[in-house]
Amino acid sequence: MSVKNLTRKALIFSALAALTVACNKETSPITGWDYNDADNGGFEVLPYTEQETGPGLVLIEGGRFTMGRVEQDVQYDWNNIPRTVTVSSFYLDETEVRNLDWLEYLWWLQRVYAFDDVFKEVFIKALPDTLVWRDPLAYNEPYVEYYLRHPAYRDYPVVGVNWLQCNDFCTWRTDRVNEYILIREGIFDWDLGQTLANNFNTDAYLAGKFTGNVKQNIPKPDGTDRPVKMEDGILLPKYRLPTEAEWEFASFGLIGNMSPDYIIKERKIYPWTGQAIRNPEEKFIGDFLANFKRDKGDNMGIAGKLNDAGDITTPVFSYWPNDYGLYNMAGNVSEWVLDTYRDLSPEDFSDFRPFRGNVFQTWMKDSANANDMMVDQGDSLIYDAEGNLVTRPGMLLKRNVDIKYKDDHLDERRNYKYADYINYLDGDHKNSSMFYDVDVPQDNPNYLMYQYPISKDKQQQPREEFQSSMINNKSKVYKGGSWKDRAYWMSPGTRRYLDQRQSTAYIGFRCCMTRVGSPIGNGGKK
Numbered sequence: 001m002s003v004k005n006l007t008r009k010a011l012i013f014s015a016l017a018a019l020t021v022a023c024n025k026e027t028s029p030i031t032g033w034d035y036n037d038a039d040n041g042g043f044e045v046l047p048y049t050e051q052e053t054g055p056g057l058v059l060i061e062g063g064r065f066t067m068g069r070v071e072q073d074v075q076y077d078w079n080n081i082p083r084t085v086t087v088s089s090f091y092l093d094e095t096e097v098r099n100l101d102w103l104e105y106l107w108w109l110q111r112v113y114a115f116d117d118v119f120k121e122v123f124i125k126a127l128p129d130t131l132v133w134r135d136p137l138a139y140n141e142p143y144v145e146y147y148l149r150h151p152a153y154r155d156y157p158v159v160g161v162n163w164l165q166c167n168d169f170c171t172w173r174t175d176r177v178n179e180y181i182l183i184r185e186g187i188f189d190w191d192l193g194q195t196l197a198n199n200f201n202t203d204a205y206l207a208g209k210f211t212g213n214v215k216q217n218i219p220k221p222d223g224t225d226r227p228v229k230m231e232d233g234i235l236l237p238k239y240r241l242p243t244e245a246e247w248e249f250a251s252f253g254l255i256g257n258m259s260p261d262y263i264i265k266e267r268k269i270y271p272w273t274g275q276a277i278r279n280p281e282e283k284f285i286g287d288f289l290a291n292f293k294r295d296k297g298d299n300m301g302i303a304g305k306l307n308d309a310g311d312i313t314t315p316v317f318s319y320w321p322n323d324y325g326l327y328n329m330a331g332n333v334s335e336w337v338l339d340t341y342r343d344l345s346p347e348d349f350s351d352f353r354p355f356r357g358n359v360f361q362t363w364m365k366d367s368a369n370a371n372d373m374m375v376d377q378g379d380s381l382i383y384d385a386e387g388n389l390v391t392r393p394g395m396l397l398k399r400n401v402d403i404k405y406k407d408d409h410l411d412e413r414r415n416y417k418y419a420d421y422i423n424y425l426d427g428d429h430k431n432s433s434m435f436y437d438v439d440v441p442q443d444n445p446n447y448l449m450y451q452y453p454i455s456k457d458k459q460q461q462p463r464e465e466f467q468s469s470m471i472n473n474k475s476k477v478y479k480g481g482s483w484k485d486r487a488y489w490m491s492p493g494t495r496r497y498l499d500q501r502q503s504t505a506y507i508g509f510r511c512c513m514t515r516v517g518s519p520i521g522n523g524g525k526k
Helices: 008-021 099-112 120-126 141-146 163-184 202-206 244-252
Strands: 057-060 063-067 083-087 090-093 334-340 361-363 389-391 398-400 451-453 466-468 475-479 495-499 512-514
Touching (some): 099 163, 120 163
Antiparallel strands (some): 334 475
């Protein structure tokens, strides 16, 4: 259901009021105490059915599948070895994020930040690199000037955005959707005057650091009121990039290949059934099923009978959706995913919700050890060494959990011992480095995996004598084929990588959201 429709939450206030006065209150099955009763302390339980579907999203029912290569490895990279894994249910955008969506994002950032000398950097960093269209031996200047902003391209996928910018967009989208939910439910009033530090952020609001233009808070059993809490289930989880496994699973759409006895009856190479790239239906026979480059110099076919009618990208609703209802999971643009790239990740992945890129974090406490620490709302923004916007006005300050913080009792944990697991099993200590036979401290940065010496002398110690490999913690995976690729790359099992700070004219993205609760919804049989 759309976030614009009044749903179960439209009755929150009346339902809660009824609970507080009803003769037969809901009772705890383990203590016998009534819920929502001011006379016994007032422990609150609001009515809840299940997670609503955020705008633009489609529910992807999870399950097991064979992740990795289903086509011959023509590159001989051996970086997508087949592996059976399980993916939990999640939500994914029906289409790639459009130019129009990004322009809305830029409009909001400009309205809130751009007219301040310090915070305008937030707006500047969000601008796509339109120069990605340039080619030294091609005339692509019209795309540089028109592709992002001309209305003819408003429904085309946004390109020229790097991995970092896509993550910032997801954060912004989370905040705008949750802000609208609070307005829709009568908790906030419209406030179009938000600027700089005074703008809604989901984490800040849940931590009690943002009050907003409150119209009516949640009534409590004792007659007072309070802001919305996570326990109420009113706010949606965060939008984010999908993991590599999630994207690949959604792209295949194997739910459409299920036989009555729950067996996947036919292997897929592409997001559609069959091993051809043309539509076999009589009505559309011979039509291309995606936007890709057929051959050298053939981007769209012959005038009068164009193969895919796409010399570059095409509108996001072009072609036929897969069995989940997702458009352009092959062709049009390749798409960023959340994972950090390693050649042998398919060998190392956990078989449940596989992902490489974890950097575990925890909230720092303020001096009273009671509330999550807020960013200093001073005259500066905080970026990390990679160029990520760590904080902006209204955002909470995060710090990595590390074993040196004894308060976290990491020495007693069994599931993890430190914060950064990007290099886990592949570059995390000298045993996985080319310098395994050199007697140096394990954490010496000169002897880490994916670094190599300019000199052949392994004993050279200065860091400047070493160069970093193209595969490192800044290398992020992108999936699927694009308008510039041959059909081979449209197989969901293929994988490539690019530095998180770089962008191209053929990589876009779509957003994802975690599904909480039942993987099939409360209307399911099980």
